[in-house]
Amino acid sequence: MSTDLHAPPVLSTPAEYIFQDPTPSSALSSENRPDRSDDELFTVYEIARTAAEIQARNWSRVALQFPDAMLADAPWVVGALDTELGKLQYSEGNSAAESIEQGAGALEEAQRKQKRNIRLYILADTSYSACCVDEIAAEHADADAVVHYGRACLSPTARLPVLHIFTRQALDYDAIAESFGQEFNGKETKAIIMADVMFQEHVAPICERLKAQGYNHIVATEIIRDPSSTIPNRSLPSLDPASAEKHDYDLHEYHLFHISTPPTSLLLSLSSRLASLRLYPTPSSPYTTTTSLPDPSATPSMLRRRYALVLRLTTASIIGILVNTLSVKNYMSTISTLREQIASAGKKSYTIVVGKLNAAKLANFAEIDGWVVVGCWESGLVDQDGLFKPVITPFELALAMQGDESRIWTGEWWGGIEGVKSEANPNTESTESQETVQKETAENIDGGVDEEESEPPVFDLRTGKLVSNSRPMRVAIRSSPPAGNAMQPNSGITRTQPNGSALVKRGTGEIALVNGVASPGAEFLRSKRTWQGLGTDFNPGEDEESAVIEEGRSGVARGYIVGEEQMRS
Template sequence: MAESEVISAPPVLSTPAEHIFEDPTPIAVEPAGQFPPRTDDELHAIYEIRRTAREIKEGGWSRIGLQFPDHMLRDAGWVVEALSRALAQENPPSTLKSLEGKGGTETNGPTESTPPRPENAQQPTNERIYILADTSYSACCVDEIAAEHADAQVVVHYGRACLSPTSRLPVIHVFTQQILDLDAAAAAFETQFPDPDAAKVVLMADITYQDHVEPLTSRLHSKGYRHVLRTVVVHNPAGVIPNRRLAAPVEDESSPKLDDDVDLTGYSLFHIAAPPPALLLALHSRFASLHVLPTTPTATTTSLPPRIEDPTAMTAALLRRRFARVLTLASAGVVGILVNTLSVANYLPTIDLLRRRIADAGKKSYTVVVGKLNPAKLANFAEIDGWVVVGCWESGLVEEDAGFYRPVITPFELEVALRPESERLWGLEWWGGIEKMEQLQLQDANQDANEEAKEDEGLEAEVDDGGVEGEESAPPEFDLRTGKLVSHSRPMRVVADGHTKKKTGSQSGGDADASVSARESSALVKTAAAGEVATINGVVSPGADFLRSRRTWQGLGTDFDGDERSTVVEEGRSGVARGYTVGEDGSRT
């Protein structure tokens, strides 16, 4: 390149800085960068180095992937070094055996006569540790895709976690312990609930503060709060309290476990640290009231007890906005199935179930995998009227203020949207993610036999006394948000010859198809001109019709006139970036 040719701006194909894709996973605690530097002992406790090394050795894994959220990446290098030393200490020198040709060692496990080695002792081990920094999807989910790129045998997940079951790899969860002033927390609790005898409270915390729940409950129990229950972490996102079970203030082997069917409507929830919005929506109707103890540095450094926050009004407003999105999807003709995970177990059967439900409602579905969500990606699919997210119970909730062009809802909300208007009731329960979709799959399996038995009866019911088909005599459908008439809410019921016919996800019998054709043979049909309507298997394709009629750009070369002469083809650059060869003269730039 000549010296006079200086690039003053990046090429147009570069990604602008304002379009950098950010992780949509909510962070319940403040980023670690706002805290002062920590000592090695504090980091050992926060990242649980000893427990992690012990579980890795017990599992016999040699290739380990460490997954960090963005705000913990500053400690990733230290964690790798500390974990390597801890793994070496799990291999006593007296039991090490050489592995010829493998470049590592194996161990028979520690013995009682072998003393532990000091921190600075460096011994060869056969473990390889990889840092998984940029997650493929939400940071709360285990990134099995990035782990498989490194051929990892186990993933150590640090920070907040949705605890959704994985489909392929084992996981070691390290929640990272955060500091909490128990005296200030107890004082804030007593201020909010001054009567110990009347207070019926369930004590819960963000998963990074979970180790403070038991000592705080014991302290309150000693002060006379006899009706305070605590929660214990379990791997059950579909539970009454996601990933939690109820426990007594002091629980031992002799004390019985509490029943999961405890009526929580008479209890208040006291939550340590700001919970994610999906958890607030799930618990809004299950507790009498919600109370959140903030844990930001500004809230914990003052001498006064932290001020308890009440998210009830905010959560109720969020529920109303979610129901407005459900009404928008109820009149949508094309629904996009947005795959936001490839790791959560049961995601493939969930996609099949959603496709079947959307097809049974007479709507068209498209399945899209885009990785981390942002408005720029979804705006490329302008023909889609709304999206349903297939992901974990936390990342499935997409806030409406994120700037998305079309509404994005959860599978539960889609179930409500696909119901008839007379049955579309917003009940007391809300949940996100795909963890409860297994229950719907079992319901569908039980209903298959009944649907086949009623198939003939349903076909006869499509014709009323006047000989008019059921779809033709259906009342007009309006968008309840805008009041406009909707004429494309069921594109999969419209066939190429102009008749109306339900296109279900299952295969119907030949006799049924013959009876429908016999009734529709006398209908008056306007034949469309060739190329006017794009069809697939006799059914109008909304995507193809949108591409034909409303897309302004339809691919490379479509913006040129067909009669326009092509420009002269010239030989371009070749070679590598450090020195290109231009044209036949071989000049280098």
């Protein structure tokens, strides 16, 4: 017996799911925000240093990028910066007037700076990947530079200069020293002290306190803007203060003591480079959006899951390149390198520019067997929950494209484009891989052996099943000519001229060949997609015969005339 409906069925996505903000509600709640005075905010946001940098670099249009957790303070920061910049311009004008005897040039330069109108813009739409500098949004405001507030991945930018303000956060040195003593009992323990960028200014004082307690092998990290360094964005100073040369550390002998919650990508990167990882959680703050503390002991299992994703990509025939940032330097050369790696493995690649990744976006491309993300070293690690196809990093793709005999998993891991050796010229599309494929194909055909029969079978190591078409771009073209025939211009592919005519009519339903190879995407559309768009749900024969033309109704709505019999309806 059917039940009566008292409300219409829900056929759409709930409104609260339209915007998925990854920032915890506790970070945005006004009740959980500390009541800071103006003097405290002046120190936290480093207003004096920011204004001095803007004035010294002659920036006129400055974009201020805030994460969601700091947006409530953005209006106050703009007002404080305007006031501080006005003070600096006034003081420079007075000092130049007092030193007019030094020359007219100095006075004109000071007057120009004083009359310069500095405009500040708030960038407030960076809910996703707020660690990266949003150069695209800044260019909408025609900004000269970007001031980035909060924690950052420190990836080099491509176009605009950036001033990073990590914001100053307080720490309890006594609690940290006590926690360090509980983790490491021996005074001879070799340890590296590292903190999130928001707490970096406390690293040196903490190391001095630990050395005063008898720990002799404590090394303090320093911030550098280099995600490709052994410890991302960190450098290790010399052990001997009198030595000008850097000390060569054997990181496998050192333990890492990290202050605050690190990103998962950092744990995976350092798991194989140091002896162990120990974490010190910082107090909950509206400026730190992570609510749970990861377990470093679970890092090996996470690496094994990542390797399982790599194995899934080894048998993929079509790989999608996801570009989720346009601000990281060298992203174009990285895309070119990834295309070359995929093509050299005989696979097809498609490049898609996307912002925040979710299952709904990626599910629109059913023909893609796997994805590789081009982004910063933090956002390149994508959570696989709810995704239909695996999403890996460029470093993992390089492993997947290697053969089973040469692929060796050492535990090393890179999160972003830093693990890719990019081409020198990103604007030049390399064709060496395609030429190699064509050469191998021609050799197989000349030898009288079909390439599909000569290549070893490919098995999925997870399921043990045979994969029939893991390299669609290596399909043998029996119509290909010997290597001595002329080559088509701008293609690098040899072809023979047909015996009959220069033009050959393509059969109905056949897929056109591009460079002698059928597009895997078009083949998937023809053979595997159940719905191919509007107008494709008819029988093939119906498109060949047109409908019979009949006379319809005419007249006005008061009384239509139907057909020739002049009947009104």
